[in-house]
Amino acid sequence: MSSHQHVVTDDQAKNRIDKILSEINPENSRSQIQTWITKGHVTVNNEKVKANYKCLMGDKIEWTIPETEPLELTPENIPLDIVYEDSDLLVVNKPKGMVVHPSAGHGSGTLVNALLYHCHDLSGINGVERPGIVHRIDKDTSGLLVVAKNDYTHTNLSEQLSSKDMKRKYEAIVHGEIPHETGIIDAPIGRDPKDRQKMGIVDQGKPAVTHFRVLNSYPDYTHIECQLQTGRTHQIRVHMKYIGYPLVGDPKYGPRKTLDTNGQALHAKVLGFTHPRTNKWLEFEMEAPSYFKETLNYIQKMY
Structure with missing residues (x-):
């Protein structure tokens, strides 16, 4: 020290x-x-x-x-679903169940371990433990992420993220039948003072805005699309719980009795941004994984 x-x-x-x-x-x-x-x-x-x-x-x-003990990052030959790649960045379709970057308890098997095996030129802005990681999605959330290969690209993409110029749309399945077609949730998010492992709606939290629209509704469930105006930790999960429609399968914010989906039914399906080098708009869309479709089919057959 x-x-x-x-x-x-x-x-x-x-x-x-x-x-x-x-x-x-x-x-x-x-x-x-x-x-x-x-x-x-x-x-x-x-x-x-x-x-x-x-x-x-x-x-x-x-x-x-205090002296920190850096995690030893090991490149691992883990299959990656790369949607797009050039000399500045990659867009990856992250599978459900994969952690984005190493942390205590998750030193291997992460997206970063896989990226280090795939390419050796990731940006270093977020430090040795999070190379190239511009934004994150939760372990059990599937879908699209952009990864920066150099610091110029990382800085530019981070600015687009903070200025709300990056387009991010998600699909989710929630408990309850939402009675209207669209909605906007504007409620600040911060650490839950009663449980530091959770986020919650907190007066002194950071501003958070989620737009949603109903794709299909059923007597006890609703299939929705959400667009993030901000990107707070667990934002969609916390916001949907806040308005009384928690995500199906969510072990942290959902009801005890839920469908068995091994984690929240949430998929990052659309990602759009301006390429930092060419200034061209890039937009990617990835359909939801099989477990998500199977859950929807199961719900449809119930009614």
Whole structure:
């Protein structure tokens, strides 16, 4: 561990401690710094504080940067369904059940392990553990992802993502019959204060907007299409639960009694963006996997 200290200046006073430390340590993310604070690696005037502590002029901040043990990323010969590829990027159809990038408990078998075997030129913006990963979809969500091969492409695609210029449409099957054809859910998403493993609708959360339209409805289920205006963690799953129509098969946000789909019935079916190098609009569509169609057939036969 390396130790550091800093005395809060007049300009920095009244700012949150995690904000001040993120400005002093630009190579570390805000979430990493918040983890340091939570784990007691940060003190103010020799006392532990919370990440939202607002500093006063003259406060003495002391912190130690814990040594991280980087995950060893091993290229693995895992089949990839590559929809498009050029020298700047790939578009991949991720199967249900595959984790996007390595993390504690998922050191192998991920999309990143497969990508490292397939190509050696992935962008490094998201660090060694997430090379090329511009955006993610959950383990049990299938569908389209774009992967950057260089930092220029990664930066450009990330900007399109944050400026809402990237087009992302999903198909989902939810519990309950939605009585109207379209809807917009506008509710902020953040960590559920009662369960840190879940996201929830939180007043201080990040803005989140989901547009949806009904494709087919049945007495107890609805087949919908969702378009993301923002891309928060578990956004569609949380938003649909919030309005009373949780996703079929969702172990985290769905009802206890649901259909056996081994995870949420959610598929990223449309992905569109402007190619960073050519400035041409690229749009891809991938039909839902067999389990999704079989679930729909099963529902149709019930009525």
